Amino acid sequence: MRKYPPLQMSVRGIIEEMEPLATPELNDYLNPSALEVAFDDGLCDADEAKIEIQWTTRDDYKFHYTDTDEINFRWGKHPHGGDYVHVPGLEHYHPPPDASSDPDEVKASCIRQTPEALVTRAVLKLWRVAYHTDSYAPLNAGHNPP
Numbered sequence: 001m002r003k004y005p006p007l008q009m010s011v012r013g014i015i016e017e018m019e020p021l022a023t024p025e026l027n028d029y030l031n032p033s034a035l036e037v038a039f040d041d042g043l044c045d046a047d048e049a050k051i052e053i054q055w056t057t058r059d060d061y062k063f064h065y066t067d068t069d070e071i072n073f074r075w076g077k078h079p080h081g082g083d084y085v086h087v088p089g090l091e092h093y094h095p096p097p098d099a100s101s102d103p104d105e106v107k108a109s110c111i112r113q114t115p116e117a118l119v120t121r122a123v124l125k126l127w128r129v130a131y132h133t134d135s136y137a138p139l140n141a142g143h144n145p146p
Contacts, residue, residue, distance in 0.1 A: 011035060011053060014120045019128070027052075042067035043130050051123070059114055060090070063123045064099065072099035073139060075109050075123060093140040112144040 012035060015024045021040045026032040035053040042049030046067035054062045060078035065071070073096040091109035094100060111122045122142065129138040 010116050011055070011120045014117060015124065018121065018124050022051075039067075041131070042069065043071065043127075043136065044134055045069055046071065051127075053120075055116060059116070061116070061119060063119075065127070071096045071136075073097075073136070074099050075111055075119075075140075077109070077111075077114065077119075095140065096136045107140060110140050110142045110144065 012024045015022050015037055019037075019039075022037045023040075024035055024037045027034045027036050033054065037051045037053065039049040039051075041047070043065075046069040049065060049067035052062075052064045052066075056078075060076075062074055062076040062078070064074040072094075074094045075091075076094070077091045079090060091111055093107045093109040095105060095107060100106070110126075111119055113119060113122065126139050126142050129142075130136055
């Protein structure tokens with residue numbers, strides 16, 4: 001199940017307001033499944049980056065970062081199955097460099113809020129701090145909400 005109004009209105013508007021390096025676009029205007037946010041610069045040595053955002057009608061979400069240096073990480077909130085039951089809560093973080101789904105590498109997310117506006121602001125703030133410090137360390141080091 002997808003939730004398009006937050007992607008089109010709230011999330012996209014917040015990104016346009018807060019992040020001058022970003023350009024948010026729906027991946028398909030007729031049948032969108034994600035909001036793709038292109039960045040004119042990436043973290044650390046990356047020249048470009050993007051965050052793909054998906055949101056469901058159950059307010060589950062995924063913010064997946066990728067860049068030209070092949071770095072991946074993501075924040076998500078959705079039910080866990082199988083090996084993920086040890087992660088506290090539904091909110092979780094897949095760290096760089098490869099956003100591994102290995103249960104030993106998935107961490108509880110520092111983002112504990114659920115409204116799309118707060119989650120989006122938290123992700124952008126964490127991204128911006130990592131950008132300015134030229135480090136991946138701040139990406140999941142914020143306080144609730146970051």
